Amino acid sequence: MQRVIKVGMADLKVVIEPDVLTTLGLGSCVGIALYDKYKKIAGLAHIMLPSSQQIKNNSNPAKFADTAIELLIQEMLNQGAVLSRISAKIAGGSQMFSFGNNGSDLMKIGYRNTVATKEILAASKIPILSEDTGGNHGRTIEFYSETGDLLVKTIGHGVKTI
């Protein structure tokens, strides 16, 4: 039986074929989908902030790009994934609101989350196969452990598989 498992905000989960991972309403957060296509092990993290280094309140590793990716990889390895086979797809990182030039750095958090995610994946030597990031709209994503497909749904910006 295929189960659909929800990944909340600042949360991460790992599943094995045939289960599906989903996270609803990604805005400035980034969904990081990692996949071992031989073992069909899929992991999904929903991160909120780029780095655990800059914040005092950092007890939840799934909240930050750096610690979430590290933990997600570890949990996939625990399930039998092999690091050299893991690839990534990412989605999210929107700027939902804008205030012209007056916006604080916080308004660019989506962009910063995306950049940090890419840097950390590169440092971990995990290739990014595809991405749907940026813009100013929300996304719901579904990650299929059978195929490694990442389905991206939006309001008014269509549906696509990346």
Added chain:
Amino acid sequence: MSFSIDDLNNLHLDVLREIGNIGSGNAASALAKMINKRIDMAVPIVQILPFEGVAAILGGEEMVVAGIYFLVEGDISGNIMFLLDIASSKVLTNMLMGREDMSEEFDEMDRSALQEVGNILCGSYLNSLSALTGLNLKLSVPSLCIDMAGAILSVPAIQFSQTSDKVVLIETLLSEGSYKVKGNFFLIPDSNSFDKLLESLGVYM
């Protein structure tokens, strides 16, 4: 010492509720003047929730909602978000423009009207806060986004997440005849401003 939302006690909640009450009252009067009709208001509900719980209140992460976001500057800095479901948004724009449009589409006029209502409501709220605390507070121009609740809420959630995993939510119910408008205010002081705010209200621990 830095104060976090986790440290809020019942007294703080009462104070926030009272500000919500006065602010919503002023907002309702402003709205009533604008549309020249009587507006009733229920006592606001102030809640502190883990951010995972917020989307559920609005009908789930994928529910389409309207969010109007402001920067707050002056003696304290932070943000205010005013969030409405689509039905309430339509009721508000219909009230303002004196028409009965039942579609769920929002054209430029609707969007502009929504931003203006948000501006009046959040402005009234902030003025109450300013009057009570003696703090000088300024509101930026509004920025509107109509999209999935989860995506819109990610913006205040990210801000809150730097200091806490919880949010302060003030739920206001305005009604005009049989039309009901349910609005949610999120008060998001920057981490250092929270102490200052509570201190100005005389309830800092």
